[in-house]
Amino acid sequence: MSTESPHESLDALLATWPTADTVLSIDVQQVNHHYGSGEMRKQVLFDNHLQVRAGEIVIMTGPSGSGKTTLLTLMGTLRSVQEGSLKVLGTELFGLGTAATTELRKRIGFIFQAHNLFESLTAFQNVGMATELLGIPTSEAKPQIEQTLHRLGLGQRLHYRPKALSGGQKQRVAVARGIIHRPGLILADEPTAALDAESGREVVTIFQELARQHQCTIVIVTHDNRILDVADRIVSMVDGRIVSNVLVKRNQLLSQFLVQIELFRVLSTSALTKVADKFDLQSFPAGSEIIRQGDVGDLFYVIGSGQVAIEMDGQQVNRLGPGAFFGEVALIRDQPRNATVRAVEDARCFVLHKADFQTILQQSTSFEEELRKAIFSRQ
Numbered sequence: 001m002s003t004e005s006p007h008e009s010l011d012a013l014l015a016t017w018p019t020a021d022t023v024l025s026i027d028v029q030q031v032n033h034h035y036g037s038g039e040m041r042k043q044v045l046f047d048n049h050l051q052v053r054a055g056e057i058v059i060m061t062g063p064s065g066s067g068k069t070t071l072l073t074l075m076g077t078l079r080s081v082q083e084g085s086l087k088v089l090g091t092e093l094f095g096l097g098t099a100a101t102t103e104l105r106k107r108i109g110f111i112f113q114a115h116n117l118f119e120s121l122t123a124f125q126n127v128g129m130a131t132e133l134l135g136i137p138t139s140e141a142k143p144q145i146e147q148t149l150h151r152l153g154l155g156q157r158l159h160y161r162p163k164a165l166s167g168g169q170k171q172r173v174a175v176a177r178g179i180i181h182r183p184g185l186i187l188a189d190e191p192t193a194a195l196d197a198e199s200g201r202e203v204v205t206i207f208q209e210l211a212r213q214h215q216c217t218i219v220i221v222t223h224d225n226r227i228l229d230v231a232d233r234i235v236s237m238v239d240g241r242i243v244s245n246v247l248v249k250r251n252q253l254l255s256q257f258l259v260q261i262e263l264f265r266v267l268s269t270s271a272l273t274k275v276a277d278k279f280d281l282q283s284f285p286a287g288s289e290i291i292r293q294g295d296v297g298d299l300f301y302v303i304g305s306g307q308v309a310i311e312m313d314g315q316q317v318n319r320l321g322p323g324a325f326f327g328e329v330a331l332i333r334d335q336p337r338n339a340t341v342r343a344v345e346d347a348r349c350f351v352l353h354k355a356d357f358q359t360i361l362q363q364s365t366s367f368e369e370e371l372r373k374a375i376f377s378r379q
Helices: 006-016 068-075 098-105 123-133 138-151 167-179 197-214 225-230 248-258 269-278 328-333 354-363 365-377
Strands: 024-035 042-053 057-061 083-088 108-111 185-189 217-221 233-238 241-247 280-284 289-291 299-305 308-312 315-320 340-343 347-353
Touching: 006 248, 006 299, 024 068, 024 217, 042 068, 042 217, 042 241, 057 068, 057 197, 057 225, 068 083, 068 185, 068 217, 108 167, 123 138, 123 167, 138 167, 138 197, 167 185, 167 197, 197 217, 197 225, 241 248, 248 269, 269 347, 269 354, 289 299, 299 354, 328 354, 328 365, 347 354, 354 365
Parallel strands: 057 217, 057 233, 108 185, 185 217
Antiparallel strands: 024 042, 024 083, 233 241, 280 347, 289 340, 299 347, 308 315, 308 340
């Protein structure tokens, strides 16, 4: 149970909500992919879109064969982009040359289920391969490698070769190798599948530290339900398509804010979560019109910060602050806006599109009843 107050939750939400100038680590647009050629050619990815900002931890789920690993390897330049646009750490991968690809890979950490360790090298030396490729001096890399391996429970096995390590220990060496150079992006395919609960939790704790302290973006393909709680975003794939893309923590914070509003308090937890997923955030400078009397209404607004004035026929009739909502009358009655709403000071509003608003009305009698009470009280 969160101990944050609604105001703290709202402040955190507004501070972290993606905006037009948010730095993206991954930008996938209309990506398709095929295997084989001629009569054997088979499409495995279909028109996928995904944007991930710097510092997010993304968990990708879905049944085997749904395209998760294919998309992951495209992000990591281990396969060539065939159709669409895929930008990673600001670099377009479609048509990227060999030299540029090699340089980009130095900024990416790879952790795969098949740990691919060099059998002739010790655990320490396997991890050191990543720092050597980047030209990091041994004197600088050595203490960091030792610290990371100690933290992953391998302090007594620094100089063991893979044949002397268990499957779980090999996987922890692979994790250390993937994160040791603090890359801008980590791509992990089932990184905790071979680990016990304690080791798996330590791995994801390190992931969280990298994300928070270094703005490292982490994409994890997994079926491990034990680590879902670390996700900022959960992406679900089915039959080569992204069918769900949910900003988990954003929606959690928004739900904590919405549930303080009597109108939304009548919704079940499940319904509230679905509603939160549909909201966008818009900013309005002081003095600007948010809606204009007589215009067609297509958005419902909940004030997150700032104040707005309600004006009818040029006269101010009300003023609203954080937690208040407006714009519902035109959507319920399918009529033009009956008032102008103007930002009195810089304001940020959560907005819900008409189709999503009407879906809530259709699914919840209690929500509609609360709305009508609100409209009546304003008459």
